[in-house]
Amino acid sequence: MMALFVVLMTxxxxxxxxxxxxxxxxxxxxTNSILVWSQHFTEALLKNRxxxxxRGEQIRRIYLLNASIVTMMVGVIFNLFPVTLVGSTGVGxxxxxxxxxxxxxVKQALPARFQSTIHFxxxxxxxxPIGAAFGATLAAGLSSQWHSRFxxxxxxxxxxGFVGFTVVGTLMTLWPTMLRTKMTTGAVGTSQRALYIMSAxxxxxxxxxxxxxxxxxVTGLVLxxxxxxxxxxxxxxxxxTKKPTEFATMSVxxxxxxxxxxxxxAATLVATHDFPSLNLRTATPMYTVGFLVQVLLGAMSYLLxxxxxxxxxxxRAANKEFNRFAAGRVLMVNLxxxxxxxxxxxxxxxxxxxxxxxxxxxxxxxVPLMLRGVKASVAKRKxxxxxxxxxxxxxxxxxxxxxxxxxxxxNMAIGxxxxxxxxxxxxxxxxxAVRLPGSTQxxxxxxxxxxxxxxxxxxxxxxxxxxxxxxxxxxxxxxEVKNTDTGNVHDLAFENGTETGRIDPGQTASVDVGIIDGxxxxxxxxxxxxxxxxNFHVIATDGYSADSASSGSMNHDAMRHGTADSATMKxxxxxxxxxxxxxxxxxxxxAPIDESEIEDGATIHRETFNVEELQQEIAxxxxxxxxxxxxxxxxxxxxxxxxxxFEITLVNKxxxxxxxxxxxxxxxxDPVMKTIAPGESLTYRFEARGAGMWLYHCSSMPxxxxxAAGMFGAVIIESEDLQPVDREYVLVQNDTYLTDxxxxxxxGNMLADVSPEGISAGTPTLTMFNGYANQYIYQPLQAKVGDxxxxxxxxxxxxxGISFHVVGSQFDTVYKEGAYSLKNGQDAFGTAGHAQxxxxxxxxxxxxxxxxxxxxxxxxxxxxxxxxxxxxxxILHVSE
Numbered sequence: 001m002m003a004l005f006v007v008l009m010t011x012x013x014x015x016x017x018x019x020x021x022x023x024x025x026x027x028x029x030x031t032n033s034i035l036v037w038s039q040h041f042t043e044a045l046l047k048n049r050x051x052x053x054x055r056g057e058q059i060r061r062i063y064l065l066n067a068s069i070v071t072m073m074v075g076v077i078f079n080l081f082p083v084t085l086v087g088s089t090g091v092g093x094x095x096x097x098x099x100x101x102x103x104x105x106v107k108q109a110l111p112a113r114f115q116s117t118i119h120f121x122x123x124x125x126x127x128x129p130i131g132a133a134f135g136a137t138l139a140a141g142l143s144s145q146w147h148s149r150f151x152x153x154x155x156x157x158x159x160x161g162f163v164g165f166t167v168v169g170t171l172m173t174l175w176p177t178m179l180r181t182k183m184t185t186g187a188v189g190t191s192q193r194a195l196y197i198m199s200a201x202x203x204x205x206x207x208x209x210x211x212x213x214x215x216x217x218v219t220g221l222v223l224x225x226x227x228x229x230x231x232x233x234x235x236x237x238x239x240x241t242k243k244p245t246e247f248a249t250m251s252v253x254x255x256x257x258x259x260x261x262x263x264x265x266a267a268t269l270v271a272t273h274d275f276p277s278l279n280l281r282t283a284t285p286m287y288t289v290g291f292l293v294q295v296l297l298g299a300m301s302y303l304l305x306x307x308x309x310x311x312x313x314x315x316r317a318a319n320k321e322f323n324r325f326a327a328g329r330v331l332m333v334n335l336x337x338x339x340x341x342x343x344x345x346x347x348x349x350x351x352x353x354x355x356x357x358x359x360x361x362x363x364x365x366x367v368p369l370m371l372r373g374v375k376a377s378v379a380k381r382k383x384x385x386x387x388x389x390x391x392x393x394x395x396x397x398x399x400x401x402x403x404x405x406x407x408x409x410x411n412m413a414i415g416x417x418x419x420x421x422x423x424x425x426x427x428x429x430x431x432x433a434v435r436l437p438g439s440t441q442x443x444x445x446x447x448x449x450x451x452x453x454x455x456x457x458x459x460x461x462x463x464x465x466x467x468x469x470x471x472x473x474x475x476x477x478x479x480e481v482k483n484t485d486t487g488n489v490h491d492l493a494f495e496n497g498t499e500t501g502r503i504d505p506g507q508t509a510s511v512d513v514g515i516i517d518g519x520x521x522x523x524x525x526x527x528x529x530x531x532x533x534x535n536f537h538v539i540a541t542d543g544y545s546a547d548s549a550s551s552g553s554m555n556h557d558a559m560r561h562g563t564a565d566s567a568t569m570k571x572x573x574x575x576x577x578x579x580x581x582x583x584x585x586x587x588x589x590x591a592p593i594d595e596s597e598i599e600d601g602a603t604i605h606r607e608t609f610n611v612e613e614l615q616q617e618i619a620x621x622x623x624x625x626x627x628x629x630x631x632x633x634x635x636x637x638x639x640x641x642x643x644x645x646f647e648i649t650l651v652n653k654x655x656x657x658x659x660x661x662x663x664x665x666x667x668x669x670d671p672v673m674k675t676i677a678p679g680e681s682l683t684y685r686f687e688a689r690g691a692g693m694w695l696y697h698c699s700s701m702p703x704x705x706x707x708a709a710g711m712f713g714a715v716i717i718e719s720e721d722l723q724p725v726d727r728e729y730v731l732v733q734n735d736t737y738l739t740d741x742x743x744x745x746x747x748g749n750m751l752a753d754v755s756p757e758g759i760s761a762g763t764p765t766l767t768m769f770n771g772y773a774n775q776y777i778y779q780p781l782q783a784k785v786g787d788x789x790x791x792x793x794x795x796x797x798x799x800x801g802i803s804f805h806v807v808g809s810q811f812d813t814v815y816k817e818g819a820y821s822l823k824n825g826q827d828a829f830g831t832a833g834h835a836q837x838x839x840x841x842x843x844x845x846x847x848x849x850x851x852x853x854x855x856x857x858x859x860x861x862x863x864x865x866x867x868x869x870x871x872x873x874x875i876l877h878v879s880e
Contacts, residue, residue, distance in 0.1 A: 004028065005364050020073060025288045026158065027069045027091065031128075033296055034166050035062060035098050037303070038121040041170060042102050045117060046109040057101075065094040078746045079614070081140055088136040092129030095162075099125025116192050117169040123199075124165035131158035140653075146679065148278040152209040152217060152270065155280065159287050160224055160263070161202045167259075167295055168195060168231055171252075175235055178249050178302045181242040187234050197227035214270055221267035228260045245408070246319070247326035251298030254334050258290025274507075282341065289359070290337050294330075297366045305373060310381040317380040321373035328411030328418075332362045335419040351426030358422045447515050448474040455480045458490035458503065458524065462532040462701055470539045477513040477538065479522075487675025487700065488657035490529065492536060494522040502526075502655065505677045516540050526656055530756070532702045568758030569738045569765045571870040576774050580620040585779035586634075586770045590716070590728040590792060593639050602687075604645040605638060611651065611658045615745045616710065619766055619773040619871065623745035624738065624752050627654065627698065627709040634771035634796075635696070635713030637730050640688050642717060648684040652676050657700050660684055663843065664694035664715040675700040691719035692818040693794050693845025704759045704798040708736040710771065712796040714845065725849060726787035733793070733862065733872055734771070735764035735800040759798065767800060767867040769874055776860075776874025783852050783878045790849045791860070797842035803863040806850065806876065810834035813849035837863055852878045 004024045007014060014020060039058060043049045072087025074080070099122045106118055134154035138147060172191040176183045201224030208217030235256065244250050266283045273279070305318035336359030340352055452475045457465045464481075471477050481492050483503040492511060493499040500509040513520065516538060524534035595603045609629045616626040616633040629635030640646065650660050657675040665686025672684040697703065698711035714732050737758030745751040758765065766773045783789050790813075795802045812825040814835045825832055838848050852858070855878050862872040 001029065001364065001367055005360075008360055014077070019076060022284060022288055023069075023073065025292055026163075027072075028066075029296060030163055030292050031065065031069075031091070031095065032062065033300075034124070034163070035065065035095070037170070037299070038098075038102065038125075038166060040307075041173075042105055042118050042121060045114040045173070046105060046112050048105065048109040050105070061094055061097055061101075065091060068094060076139055084139045085136050088132045088139075092132040095125050095128040099123075114173055114188070116188075116195075117172055120165045120169040120195050124162045124169075127157050127161040127165070127202075131162060148275045148280070149209045149212060151280060152266075152278070153206045155266070155283075155287070156202050156205040156209065156220070159292075160198070160205070163292065164198060164202075164224075164228075164259070165195065167256075168198065168228075170299075171231065171235070171256075174299065174302075175249075175252070176238050178246075178252065178299075179238060179242040179244065181238060184234060184237045187238075190230060190234055194227040194230040197230070198224055201225075201227060212275055214275065218267050218271045221263055221270065225260055225263045225267065228256075228263065232256060232260065246301075247323050247329065248298045248302035250326060250330045251294045251301065253298075254330055255291050255294030255298060258286050258294065258334075258337070262286035262291060285337060285341055289363070290334075293363060294333065297363065300370070301366070304370065305377065308374065308377045310377055311384065313384060314377045314380040318373040318377040321369050321376050324369060325411050325415075327408040328415035329362050329365065330415075331412045332415040332419055333359050335416065336362070339419070339423065351423055354422040354426040355419065358418065446474055447476075448472065450474075451476045451478055452516075453478040453480065455482070456492075456536070457481070458483045458485055458492070458534070460485040460487070462524075462529055462534050464492070464522075464524075464534060464536045467535060468537045468539060470541050471516045473516060473518075473540050475516055477516050478510060479513060479536075480508060480510045482508040485657070487659070487677055488526070488529075489655060489678060490524050490526060490534070492522055493525045494520055494536075494538075496520060499525070505657070513538070529702070532756070568755045568761060568763065569740060569752065571765055573740075574619050574622050574766070574773070576619060576871055578620050579778045580617070583620075583775070583778060585775040586632075586772060588729045588731060588770055588776065588781055590637065590639065590730045593641060593718070599645065602643055602645050603640065604647060605640055606647045606649075607636070607638065608649045608651060609635065609660065611654045611711075613654045613656075615747075615751065616771075617745075617747065617749060618736070618768065618771060621749050622738075622752060622766075623747065623749040624709065624736070624754070625741070627658065627706055627711045629711060629713060632771065633710035634732060634734065635711070637713060637732075638715045640715075640717055642688055642691055642719065644688045644717075646684075646686055646688065646715070649681060650676065650684060651681040652678050654678055658698050658706070658711065659700045660696060661699035662686055662694070662696045662715060664688055664690075664692075664696070664717055669699075673699050688715075688717045690818055691717050691722075693717075693792050693847065695794060695796055695843045695845065697796070697798075702756060705754050705756050707734070707796065707798040708759060709754045714792070714794045714796075716792055725790040727781075727783050727789040728792070729781055729789070730792045731769045731794070731804075731860070731874075732771075732796050733767060733769055733800070733802050733867075734796040735767045735798065735867070735870075737761075737763075738765040762799060764800060764867070764870055767862065767870040767872040769872055773871025774873060780857065780875035780877040783876055785852055785855055785878060785880055787852050787878070788849060789852060789876070790847050792845070792847040793838055793840060794845035795840040795842050799842055800867055801839070801841040801844070801864075802867070802872070804838040804840070804848065805836060805861055805863040806848075807859040807861065808856065809850045809852070809858055810836060811838070811848040811850050814838055814846070815848075816840065816846035817844055852876075854878070855880050 004021065007017065007021055007024060068087050068090025072084055072091060075084030075087055102118060102122050102125065106115065131154055134150050134157060138150050138154060168191065172188065201220045204223060205217050205220030208214065208220055235253065244253050262283045265286060266280060269278060269280060269282060301322040305315045305322060308314070308318060336355040339355045452471045454469045456479060458481055459465055479492065481500050481503060483490050483505055486505050489502050489504055491500050491502050494513055496514060498511050498513050500511045503509045518540050520538035522536035522538065523530040594605065597604050597606065612628050612631055614626055614628055614631060615623045616628065617623045618633055626633045638646065648660065652658050655678055657677055659673055659675045661673050662684065666689055667686050672682065676682055694715040694717065696713050696715055698706040700706055712734060714730060716730070737755045738752035739755040739758065741751045741753050743751045769776060793802065793804045812822060812834055814820065814822040816838060821827060822833065822835055825834065827833060838846055840846065858876040858878060860874050860876055861868040
């Protein structure tokens with residue numbers, strides 16, 4: 001609880017903070033509570049208390065559970081999928097172990113009246129590993145189509161199954177106990193039927209979600225909601241004899257009501273949205289705060305005083321503290337939650353901020369009240385012991401003897417007034433945030449009450465069609481965007497902060513731009529797409545003048561980078577003279593050809609290229625939002641001979657369209673160089689017909705941005721007369737153009753994006769060998785005196801070429817673009833000579849050979865010194 005409070009107060013500076021807070025509740029609070037209390041109720045219902053010697057195993061299980069939870073959270077926050085997988089596996093194993101332990105206790109005990117409740121505890125424990133597997137799959141990265149389907153299945157199994165089974169199974173007996181009344185006739189049988197219907201609802205929901213059958217998923221959710229209504233009917237019948245008058249019962253009742261509302265909300269969302277556009281976030285606060293937290297705090301408020309014991313007087317003393325301002329607290333939490341979950345066009349951000357803070361502080365009041373309750377219980381025990389030692393009867397506390405305060409109505413009035421006050425403060429902070437239907441935003445114009453709706457397409461030629469709309473001043477603008485590009489993800493963002501979110505190929509999304517009070521600019525925010533022309537213009541009509549635009553928002557780059565112009569970083573902005581800590585240079589050694597697989601007499605090289613968008617360090621203290629093949633800025637180097645077959649499977653695990661273009665092949669571009677959408681794959685097969693050093697790269701638009709972000713690599717095809725050498729290295733030069741995002745990378749580095757404007761301007765931020773500036777200065781390449789060294793060099797671009805030079809040596813062999821200009825110190829005419837540089841334009845490759853005559857440190861550099869000084873240099877260390 002304390003950690004959750006800290007994260008809540010600092011969430012703006014924590015990555016994945018919303019996910020983290022939700023899982024601190026579901027895994028941190030709820031799962032721990034379920035393991036503790038289901039063990040307690042199992043022993044109580046079976047009337048079989050385990051010996052103290054059994055507690056060690058239970059506590060070790062709790063420790064391992066929490067270690068797994070923390071591991072999983074670290075993995076998600078820092079985007080470390082293997083760590084996430086280890087953590088989620090640990091959570092699943094610990095809860096499975098708990099279910100197995102409960103099963104052993106059932107088998108060892110005599111039959112009991114409420115044994116079916118324990119069976120559902122066991123079933124719930126064995127559902128969580130399935131939900132954890134769904135969660136790990138989500139963390140691995142899915143397209144929007146599959147993400148929403150797995151998310152629905154994940155929530156159905158974990159919230160409706162793991163938690164729902166446990167709560168409903170417990171309330172069967174706990175609810176009348178909390179009310180201090182008898183169980184209604186037939187309650188056991190009705191509760192069991194409800195649990196079986198809930199089981200069917202979960203199964204149908206998961207089946208519908210994974211199969212993509214919305215109607216089936218909705219049917220499952222409705223079936224589950226009906227089962228909850230059956231349980232609610234039993235709870236209401238029980239309240240006929242004894243009304244809920246304490247915090248515990250009021251909080252549990254409110255929580256259960258939100259559970260039903262959350263399930264029905266989810267059913268409505270699934271019924272009204274296709275899976276790619278399905279967003280279940282609306283139901284999340286209903287499940288977490290409305291249901292889970294309120295039921296947990298309510299149950300704890302009853303169970304803790306009872307379990308502390310000490311006699312009825314001590315229990316009443318503790319209950320007095322837990323029940324302070326009970327009705328007011330419950331009302332405040334639920335009013336704040338109601339305001340928070342109202343549609344966004346009703347409630348502005350400041351009102352949400354103030355009411356959510358009030359609700360959070362009200363919930364966290366449980367912690368000091370719990371500590372006061374413990375203190376009161378202990379004090380009452382001491383008082384009673386002291387009184388008995390004196391032979392006196394302990395004095396009763398009249399207020400503690402009253403289980404329900406007489407001032408509920410007054411407390412509720414105070415709570416309602418507090419919510420009204422913070423709502424008013426939020427409104428004062430931002431009056432325009434409250435947008436009732438037909439009202440206007442903060443502007444000097446009068447809302448017309450009319451809506452302009454426009455349908456546009458995001459096309460494969462990087463345009464919005466149409467790209468301009470005229471809207472009368474005062475009209476609300478609704479834009480529907482269909483992505484007709486078969487290979488790329490697009491979106492539409494406006495300078496007032498409204499946006500569609502990412503739209504997969506073939507899908508449609510809408511954005512409510514708001515009341516138009518002046519000209520407004522929009523664009524596709526996917527990297528590089530705006531620079532290629534994906535802009536959208538809103539022209540305000542009916543008397544709007546350009547003069548009023550002076551008070552408008554900053555442009556897109558200003559909002560992202562905190563300045564009105566997104567200037568490309570200079571190399572001087574990065575400390576290239578300082579060796580990075582804990583750095584491991586990329587191995588430049590060129591491995592020999594793998595000829596192990598033969599097909600129809602030809603060597604075949606099979607590789608899988610997984611596309612991922614990751615943060616990668618490319619210079620000391622500097623990381624980039626990179627686009628990668630197989631998780632590295634600069635893809636793997638391939639090697640073969642003329643006549644070899646290369647079969648590359650491209651798998652797009654990214655969030656936008658990507659592709660491959662192999663210069664080493666001679667194939668029709670249409671079937672294999674096409675852009676594929678996230679989640680798709682293709683097989684690229686070609687025969688190496690010509691020797692040389694060939695470039696491969698992503699050919700999705702804008703190519704320059706994708707290449708500058710890391711999507712390039714080399715293919716080396718040997719000629720038949722290639723002679724063996726002592727050392728063979730590969731150096732791929734590329735140029736990149738950066739703009740500071742203003743954020744920190746996961747490793748604490750400055751985080752940069754590719755700057756399309758910088759690419760157009762033509763001055764790189766960094767020019768690098770093998771994807772990291774100056775890396776072979778920090779960790780030199782190695783050779784020995786007398787070694788013959790071959791260096792393969794490729795100018796990958798996207799823009800800059802290279803004049804490759806090794807200081808202190810000369811090349812006796814120079815091979816460029818499939819031909820020798822020098823070989824073993826002679827040209828094609830037999831004339832002797834050496835060369836000092838290998839000149840390559842962008843996308844050209846070759847190699848040089850030299851003999852190392854003396855020991856020393858031989859610098860290799862792009863002799864276009866401006867590029868060399870941007871990071872395109874290294875050292876070849878020659879030892880005796």
